Amino acid sequence: MTGAFKRAWAEVVQPMFSRPRRLQVAALCCKQTEKGERVLLITSRDTGRWILPKGWPIDGLTAPDAALQEAWEEAGVQKAHIRRTPAGSYEYDKILEGGVPVPVDVQVYRVDVDKLADAYPEADERTRRWVSPAEAAELVDEDSLKDLLRQM
Incomplete structure (x- = not known):
C-alpha cells in the first residue's frame, strides 16, 4: 500500500501543484583583455545579486536576438557579435510578484x-x-551557471 501511495503522490498529486518550467534567454557577454577573457555581470533590480543579462523570449525575435536585446537594455551592449547556438543553459527559480517561485x-x-x-x-x-x-x-x-562559467 505504501508503494502505491508514493507512486500516486509522485505521478498524480505532486504534478498538479507543480508549476511548469518557463524559458528565458541570457547573454553571456565576453571580451578579451590583456588579462585574458572577461565576462560582464550586472546586478538584478530586485535583490542586487550578480546575474547575466536575461529575459523572457520576445515575439518576433529569435532566442539569440532576444538575448542580445536584453544585453542592450540591461547592460548597454551597443555593438557585439552573438553566436547563434547556445553556449549552455542553467536553471533557477524566479520569484514572481507575491513571492510565488516559478x-x-x-x-x-x-x-x-x-x-x-x-x-x-x-x-x-x-x-x-x-x-x-x-x-x-x-x-x-x-550552481549550474557557476558550472557553465567555470568551463569557459
Missing part, C-alpha cells in the same frame, strides 16, 4: 562585445562589472 530554464548565448554604451534603458537600475570567468562563477548564485 522554475525557469535559461538558454545562454555567447556575445562577443565590441562596445558598451554609457546611456542605456536600465543604466540607473543596475551596476555592471567585467570579471574573469572564475570570479563570475564565485559571484553568481545558481
Whole structure:
C-alpha cells in the first residue's frame, strides 16, 4: 500500500501543484583583455545579486536576438557579435510578484562585445562589472551557471 501511495503522490498529486518550467534567454557577454577573457555581470533590480543579462523570449525575435536585446537594455551592449547556438543553459527559480517561485530554464548565448554604451534603458537600475570567468562563477548564485562559467 505504501508503494502505491508514493507512486500516486509522485505521478498524480505532486504534478498538479507543480508549476511548469518557463524559458528565458541570457547573454553571456565576453571580451578579451590583456588579462585574458572577461565576462560582464550586472546586478538584478530586485535583490542586487550578480546575474547575466536575461529575459523572457520576445515575439518576433529569435532566442539569440532576444538575448542580445536584453544585453542592450540591461547592460548597454551597443555593438557585439552573438553566436547563434547556445553556449549552455542553467536553471533557477524566479520569484514572481507575491513571492510565488516559478522554475525557469535559461538558454545562454555567447556575445562577443565590441562596445558598451554609457546611456542605456536600465543604466540607473543596475551596476555592471567585467570579471574573469572564475570570479563570475564565485559571484553568481545558481550552481549550474557557476558550472557553465567555470568551463569557459
